[in-house]
Amino acid sequence: MSQIPVTVLTGYLGAGKTTLLNRILSENHGRKYAVIINEFGEVGIDNELVVGTDEEIFEMNNGCICCTVRGDLIRTIGGLMKRAGKLDGIIVETTGLADPAPVAQTFVTDDEVKTKTKLDAVVTLVDAKHFPLRLEDSREAEDQVAFADVILLNKTDLVSPAELAKVEARIRQINPYATVHRTAKSAIDIAKVLDKGAFDLKRILTLDPHFLEGGHDHHHHDHDHDHATCTDPTHDHSHDHDHHHHHDHHDAPNPKHADDISSVSVTVAGDIDPDKFQTWITETLRTQGQNILRSKGILSVTGAVQRYVFQAVHMIADSSWGQKWNEGEKRVSKLVFIGRHLDAAQLKAGFEGCRG
Amino acid sequence: MSISDVKQPRVRSFALGAYVGGLAFTNDGETLAAATGAGDVHLIDVAGEGIKVAKAHGGAVLSFAAHPDGVSFLSGGDDGRIVRTARDGSTTEIAKFQGRWIDVLAVHATGSFACGIGKEAKLWARGAAEPATLGPHPSTVAALDFSPDGSRVTAAHYGGVSVWQVAKPKEKARTLNWKGSHVHLRYSPNGRFLATTTQDNAIHVWRLSSGQDMQMAGYRTKVRQLVWTHDSRWLLSDAADCFVAWDFSGKGPEGQPPLEFGFGDGTIMTGIAGHPAAPFLVGGFERGGVRLGDLEGKRELVLRESDEDDGRPLRAVAFSPDGWRVAAGGEDGTVVTFDLKTEPAAS
Numbered sequence: 001m002s003q004i005p006v007t008v009l010t011g012y013l014g015a016g017k018t019t020l021l022n023r024i025l026s027e028n029h030g031r032k033y034a035v036i037i038n039e040f041g042e043v044g045i046d047n048e049l050v051v052g053t054d055e056e057i058f059e060m061n062n063g064c065i066c067c068t069v070r071g072d073l074i075r076t077i078g079g080l081m082k083r084a085g086k087l088d089g090i091i092v093e094t095t096g097l098a099d100p101a102p103v104a105q106t107f108v109t110d111d112e113v114k115t116k117t118k119l120d121a122v123v124t125l126v127d128a129k130h131f132p133l134r135l136e137d138s139r140e141a142e143d144q145v146a147f148a149d150v151i152l153l154n155k156t157d158l159v160s161p162a163e164l165a166k167v168e169a170r171i172r173q174i175n176p177y178a179t180v181h182r183t184a185k186s187a188i189d190i191a192k193v194l195d196k197g198a199f200d201l202k203r204i205l206t207l208d209p210h211f212l213e214g215g216h217d218h219h220h221h222d223h224d225h226d227h228a229t230c231t232d233p234t235h236d237h238s239h240d241h242d243h244h245h246h247h248d249h250h251d252a253p254n255p256k257h258a259d260d261i262s263s264v265s266v267t268v269a270g271d272i273d274p275d276k277f278q279t280w281i282t283e284t285l286r287t288q289g290q291n292i293l294r295s296k297g298i299l300s301v302t303g304a305v306q307r308y309v310f311q312a313v314h315m316i317a318d319s320s321w322g323q324k325w326n327e328g329e330k331r332v333s334k335l336v337f338i339g340r341h342l343d344a345a346q347l348k349a350g351f352e353g354c355r356g
Numbered sequence: 357m358s359i360s361d362v363k364q365p366r367v368r369s370f371a372l373g374a375y376v377g378g379l380a381f382t383n384d385g386e387t388l389a390a391a392t393g394a395g396d397v398h399l400i401d402v403a404g405e406g407i408k409v410a411k412a413h414g415g416a417v418l419s420f421a422a423h424p425d426g427v428s429f430l431s432g433g434d435d436g437r438i439v440r441t442a443r444d445g446s447t448t449e450i451a452k453f454q455g456r457w458i459d460v461l462a463v464h465a466t467g468s469f470a471c472g473i474g475k476e477a478k479l480w481a482r483g484a485a486e487p488a489t490l491g492p493h494p495s496t497v498a499a500l501d502f503s504p505d506g507s508r509v510t511a512a513h514y515g516g517v518s519v520w521q522v523a524k525p526k527e528k529a530r531t532l533n534w535k536g537s538h539v540h541l542r543y544s545p546n547g548r549f550l551a552t553t554t555q556d557n558a559i560h561v562w563r564l565s566s567g568q569d570m571q572m573a574g575y576r577t578k579v580r581q582l583v584w585t586h587d588s589r590w591l592l593s594d595a596a597d598c599f600v601a602w603d604f605s606g607k608g609p610e611g612q613p614p615l616e617f618g619f620g621d622g623t624i625m626t627g628i629a630g631h632p633a634a635p636f637l638v639g640g641f642e643r644g645g646v647r648l649g650d651l652e653g654k655r656e657l658v659l660r661e662s663d664e665d666d667g668r669p670l671r672a673v674a675f676s677p678d679g680w681r682v683a684a685g686g687e688d689g690t691v692v693t694f695d696l697k698t699e700p701a702a703s
Contacts, residue, residue, distance in 0.1 A: 052455065054474065056495050058514055060556045061536030069555065071495060071514065071537050079434055079459055082416040084374040084394040110555075111577045 003118040006090045010144040011125030013096035016154045020186035031088035068102040100147040121198035124148035129158045148178045149198035157184040201309045201320040264344045268333045271302040271356035289315030292339035300331035302356035365694040376685030378420025385676040391417035397441040408445035419461035432458025464502035472497030488525035512538035546588040553579035583630040594625040599649040618656030626669040640670025640684045
């Protein structure tokens with residue numbers, strides 16, 4: 001049975017999430033979507049299958065601070081899977097202040113959820129007029145942009161061309177790898193939002209910023225099992241550890257330090273030694289995974305005919321073999337990181353040290 | 357009953373057309389009820405031919421149990437309703453919680469029953485018309501179970517469990533804490549232990565007299581269902597490719613590996629039920645296999661082989677009250693029954 005694609009819709013309150021949702025649902029596409037929303041009942045969503053949940057962020061008992069999951073999503077998806085009739089997709093709308101990481105991690109760590117569904121993309125709406133202000137007062141607004149695969153720079157009709165250019169530049173600074181669409185009143189072709197396969201290792205073909213803007217979209221449906229693993233070694237089953245994690249319910253915006261999210265891209269010409277890379281990336285994510293929001297890589301591995309594709313959400317990494325290298329093609333290895341307080345020089349030196 | 361008494365069980369199959377999430381028998385064992393993702397409760401005459409279909413819910417049935425009266429069934433749905441379905445197919449709405457999912461339901465032989473509504477639980481004590489409210493709990497109630505004597509009802513949630521007194525629902529609950537998300541719970545039939553399963557692929561057990569607890573891990577996947585044997589000696593779980601039984605006799609399971617037997621075809625168990633009077637269990641597996649396990653003989657009997665290509669996970673398995681019939685149902689919308697007593701046709 002094929003897995004149902006899940007689109008995560010984030011964005012600050014008032015950015016236009018509900019308008020976008022209603023556009024997606026009212027378009028005559030003949031598809032059936034289930035919508036999981038918070039703030040139930042606040043604004044009407046025009047769909048037969050709307051489920052309201054309380055965002056419940058659960059830490060695992062294994063001491064890994066990054067292994068947080070959304071308990072409400074696990075339950076809701078379990079219930080949706082019992083329903084009769086085919087479902088073409090699930091859209092999860094998060095609250096304005098939500099951290100996207102636990103949502104994403106739910107889809108790579110929970111066995112049941114991962115068997116039945118697959119995370120398709122994180123879509124973030126940005127209010128062009130208010131985004132600069134949001135960046136000043138909340139860490140979440142920045143996280144949502146950093147986490148995104150697709151960004152809708154919305155409400156473009158409310159700002160001047162100069163302001164718009166400035167906001168987009170700021171978005172690019174935080175996340176140069178997401179596809180950005182400028183929209184007014186959340187108007188967009190839904191094909192640009194749904195079925196992006198952003199977490200599908202088989203569809204990570206290049207990490208060049210803006211590559212996807214050319215309208216390329218490659219479908220490689222392959223149901224190999226990719227094994228997501230957490231790199232945190234404290235992830236054990238002993239019951240005498242004493243980690244105490246503050247359970248943050250995100251009721252209030254977190255004040256942020258200005259401009260602390262950045263991205264780092266490292267390219268190495270030629271081959272990478274797989275053992276060296278494994279050791280280095282495991283250690284890097286173990287020690288810096290709390291600050292590294294997302295990372296992706298396409299590697300040329302010594303002796304391998306296929307590309308080695310890698311991605312991680314915080315400490316939870318996932319890798320697989322991708323497309324073959326063409327004959328005579330220039331083999332390069334590239335790794336990108338988005339996160340807080342990244343040490344570009346250190347990451348660069350580390351990756352270069354993995355040369356085969 | 358001995359497993360060697362079981363020979364070539366008579367097998368019947370019923371195609372119900374939608375996800376079978378719950379199975380239960382009437383006390384006399386004559387009617388098997390199956391609850392589906394289409395909102396129906398199918399009432400199967402196990403010995404005869406008839407099937408009645410009760411349209412119990414608008415959406416999917418999310419929780420299901422035999423009613424304490426022994427002749428009807430209780431179901432909770434994603435339409436927010438709790439419905440009682442009688443053997444003749446007639447339905448009565450017990451309660452409705454608009455916009456909520458009733459995915460947690462527990463019943464007790466004394467007539468009490470309870471359901472989860474978000475962070476709260478609603479308790480109908482011994483046939484009370486109006487429910488009492490328990491909670492709010494720290495998170496959504498993930499599971500409920502009554503103590504064997506019916507005096508307590510316990511909710512599983514994030515961070516542990518809350519034990520409520522059925523007769524005094526306004527009294528503060530006794531909480532038993534353990535980090536993590538607790539998703540399922542079962543009292544031992546002797547009332548001495550309370551076992552939960554957690555999001556991180558483990559089982560947690562409290563000794564209720566002292567509050568002392570223990571952790572059982574080693575599962576590769578999340579444990580969904582627990583079962584105690586009738587004598588409270590063994591705690592059994594799904595989520596493994598064999599029968600896993602933790603021994604609570606003597607000093608208990610601490611520091612001891614569980615009994616593991618019946619390594620079959622490598623598929624994982626997705627549903628489990630315990631025999632009402634003997635040390636037997638039945639497991640339903642992810643590719644449709646059904647196996648009977650004998651804890652004393654440490655052996656298994658394959659009631660149905662897995663279907664590697666088309667087999668789908670079995671989500672509900674049940675023994676009839678006399679222990680001579682097994683029912684299994686799951687994601688492919690089919691219910692299979694195995695009559696363990698019926699001799700092959702030749703006799």
